Amino acid sequence: MSNMILFKSASVASTRSKELEVCDVLVKEGRVESVAVNLEKKDGAKVIHAEGKVLLPGLFDLHVHFREPGQTSKENIFTGSEAAINGGVTGVVAMPNTAPAIDSGGLVRSVMDIAKRNARIPVYTTGCITKERKGIEMTPIAGMKSAGAVMLTDDGSPVSNPQLLRRAMEYAREFDLPLASHCETMELSGQGAMNEGRVSYQMGIPGIPAISEEICIARDIQIAEYTGAHLHIQHVTTARGMEIIRRAKNDGVHVTCEVAPHHLIFNEEHIIDYDTHFKMNPPLRTREDNERLVAGLIEGVFDVIATDHAPHTDFEKRQQDFASAPFGITGLETALPSLFHYFIKPGIFGWDLLVERYASQPRSILKFDEVAVAEGSVADLVLFDPAGATTFSREFMRSKASNTPFLDQTLDGSVDMVLSHGDILLERDAD
Numbered sequence: 176m177s178n179m180i181l182f183k184s185a186s187v188a189s190t191r192s193k194e195l196e197v198c199d200v201l202v203k204e205g206r207v208e209s210v211a212v213n214l215e216k217k218d219g220a221k222v223i224h225a226e227g228k229v230l231l232p233g234l235f236d237l238h239v240h241f242r243e244p245g246q247t248s249k250e251n252i253f254t255g256s257e258a259a260i261n262g263g264v265t266g267v268v269a270m271p272n273t274a275p276a277i278d279s280g281g282l283v284r285s286v287m288d289i290a291k292r293n294a295r296i297p298v299y300t301t302g303c304i305t306k307e308r309k310g311i312e313m314t315p316i317a318g319m320k321s322a323g324a325v326m327l328t329d330d331g332s333p334v335s336n337p338q339l340l341r342r343a344m345e346y347a348r349e350f351d352l353p354l355a356s357h358c359e360t361m362e363l364s365g366q367g368a369m370n371e372g373r374v375s376y377q378m379g380i381p382g383i384p385a386i387s388e389e390i391c392i393a394r395d396i397q398i399a400e401y402t403g404a405h406l407h408i409q410h411v412t413t414a415r416g417m418e419i420i421r422r423a424k425n426d427g428v429h430v431t432c433e434v435a436p437h438h439l440i441f442n443e444e445h446i447i448d449y450d451t452h453f454k455m456n457p458p459l460r461t462r463e464d465n466e467r468l469v470a471g472l473i474e475g476v477f478d479v480i481a482t483d484h485a486p487h488t489d490f491e492k493r494q495q496d497f498a499s500a501p502f503g504i505t506g507l508e509t510a511l512p513s514l515f516h517y518f519i520k521p522g523i524f525g526w527d528l529l530v531e532r533y534a535s536q537p538r539s540i541l542k543f544d545e546v547a548v549a550e551g552s553v554a555d556l557v558l559f560d561p562a563g564a565t566t567f568s569r570e571f572m573r574s575k576a577s578n579t580p581f582l583d584q585t586l587d588g589s590v591d592m593v594l595s596h597g598d599i600l601l602e603r604d605a606d
């Protein structure tokens with residue numbers, strides 16, 4: 176094997192310490208061979224001078240929409256996975272709200288086959304809880320599991336029938352699959368397009384109240400407690416919802432949860448001029464929610480950071496009014512620089528938190544092997560330049576879609592290099 180790579184004087188990020196450790200790291204035959212101060216140069220090794228740059232494990236995103244099959248004008252598995260690589264993400268879990276929805280073993284298998292052919296990183300898929308995500312009839316869970324589905328979810332829609340959700344959780348428990356909930360009470364959300372509150376009244380846009388999400392979180396946790404299933408709550412946005420989860424965890428319920436970068440950074444006050452790049456579901460909440468979610472992330476209530484990467488075409492997002500445009504923004508390419516820019520650089524949290532919540536715990540929720548900058552680990556690595564900057568121009572982005580609030584904005588930091596299983600998938604020229 177030829178691909179030996181030696182990183183000289185990299186600042187290594189890990190879950191072990193808030194401090195970055197300056198080390199040399201040798202990658203050989205797809206694995207991290209050694210991590211030590213002052214490794215000797217090996218013959219044939221490509222040397223990367225990494226002084227001042229952060230070397231971290233490849234990120235893993237538990238929540239992305241790649242739109243294949245059926246909606247490939249928005250994104251496909253190839254472009255979505257290339258967007259992931261561009262953002263330092265080396266593994267993803269795709270949601271099943273495609274057309275058709277991924278609700279059978281055959282569809283799971285066909286998505287896995289496309290991913291193996293077209294993606295340079297592992298792309299895993301979820302399977303629906305209910306057929307066509309209609310909330311009426313349960314899917315063949317055993318068949319989806321044996322075809323390779325890693326999680327069950329009707330993401331985008333809650334399972335409103337509690338008896339059906341109870342049965343699905345019983346199956347999820349028997350088949351050892353986490354069941355992920357998009358928590359929303361449709362009768363309360365109605366035609367809402369943003370958070371219900373002062374700003375929605377000012378804008379004259381129907382609102383989605385916080386209790387729409389919170390009631391569903393509380394109900395799903397009770398069903399998880401009753402059935403003993405592993406419930407994973409997706410994209411939590413409200414402080415009260417987070418507190419319900421914190422209490423359940425303290426009570427020993429098997430519940431994990433995620434938060435999206437945009438719900439940490441933005442709130443309803445950022446929606447200026449009816450800009451649809453700030454329209455997502457669940458919606459941006461209040462400034463106080465931002466602050467409390469960040470505190471909850473630091474305290475460990477949130478197990479994982481996940482983007483909910485939701486590509487849409489320019490027509491859908493830009494040429495329709497706020498009420499009609501679809502929910503969702505892309506996130507894979509902007510997540511790491513935005514978390515660095517808004518939180519790590521100002522010292523609000525450290526690299527250890529980012530590595531734990533966006534690399535280690537998402538894999539551990541799926542019972543995958545840990546990936547770390549440590550001897551013996553698979554060499555999924557990201558070299559990040561904290562002194563760099565990234566402008567999210569159309570030319571920069573590899574996603575088919577441009578629906579991000581960071582479009583044409585510049586953030587601090589840049590993903591300089593990405594390795595998956597020791598192969599260099601991205602190497603950005605230094606200027």
Ligand SMILES: [Zn+2]
Pocket residue numbers: 330331332357409410456457
């Ligand atoms: Zn969702």
